[in-house]
Amino acid sequence: MKHTRILIFTGGELSTGFLNEVQEGDFIIGADRGALFLIEHGIKPDLSVGDFDSIPPEQMDRVHSMSGKVIDCDPIDKNLTDTELAFELAMERSPESIMILGATGTRLDHTLANIHMLIRGLQHHIPCSILDENNFITLTGSSCIVENKGFTYVSLLPLTTEVTGIYLEGFQYPLQDATLRLGQSLGVSNRLAEEKGTVRIEGGLLLIIQSKDR
Known part of the structure; x- marks a missing residue:
C-alpha cells in the first residue's frame, strides 16, 4: 500500500511538539528510542525498527506489543544506523514524502549523516525533510x-x-x-x-x- 506521507521518529532530540505533526493516514515509523517515545505518548508505530540498544530491556515487551510490526537488528553486525534503516524501509514504500523527526541532537556525526540522507530521497524523487524544534531542512x-x-x-x-x-x-x-x-x-x-x-x-x-x- 502506498502512503501519502511517512513520518520517522528517531532517537535524537525529541519533543512532544512533534506529535502535532501526526496526521490521519500517515505511516509512522519509530526508529530505536523513537519507537518508545511514540508509545509513551499514546501513538502506536506502524513499524518499529532498530537494534534498540537505547531502550531498557524491560521496555522491549511494550515496544513489541504496541507496534504494528517490529524489525530487530543486531547492534554489532549492522551497516546502517537505525535512522538509515528506517529511511530505507520508508523509501521502499514509495511515499509521496518523508519527514524525519529526532534526526538532530548532540551527535553531530549522526546529524550530518541524516542530512546527507536527503540526497537519496531526491534521487528517488521523494521529497524529504528534517524537523526539529528550531529547524526545518529540505534539499x-x-x-x-x-x-x-x-x-x-x-x-x-x-x-x-x-x-x-x-x-x-x-x-x-x-x-x-x-x-x-x-x-x-x-x-x-x-x-x-x-x-x-x-x-x-x-x-x-x-x-x-x-x-x-x-
Whole structure:
C-alpha cells in the first residue's frame, strides 16, 4: 500500500511538539528510542525498527506489543544506523514524502549523516525533510516552494562543491543567477518577504534551512 506521507521518529532530540505533526493516514515509523517515545505518548508505530540498544530491556515487551510490526537488528553486525534503516524501509514504500523527526541532537556525526540522507530521497524523487524544534531542512536540485512555517530565517547552503543559477523570488534578499560555493556564507539568514518564496537552481544540490533562535 502506498502512503501519502511517512513520518520517522528517531532517537535524537525529541519533543512532544512533534506529535502535532501526526496526521490521519500517515505511516509512522519509530526508529530505536523513537519507537518508545511514540508509545509513551499514546501513538502506536506502524513499524518499529532498530537494534534498540537505547531502550531498557524491560521496555522491549511494550515496544513489541504496541507496534504494528517490529524489525530487530543486531547492534554489532549492522551497516546502517537505525535512522538509515528506517529511511530505507520508508523509501521502499514509495511515499509521496518523508519527514524525519529526532534526526538532530548532540551527535553531530549522526546529524550530518541524516542530512546527507536527503540526497537519496531526491534521487528517488521523494521529497524529504528534517524537523526539529528550531529547524526545518529540505534539499533541492531544481526548484521548490518555501512556505512560511513560523521560522525566522531561511538559509541556503550548497551540498555540492557549488550551486549555480540560483534565483530567489519572495525573499527579503532576492538572487538572480547567483552561485554559492561550499564554504561561503552568502546564503545564510535570508528571510521570506511573503508567505511563500520560490527557489530555483540550475546546477548542484542546495540545502534550504528554515530556522529560528531558541
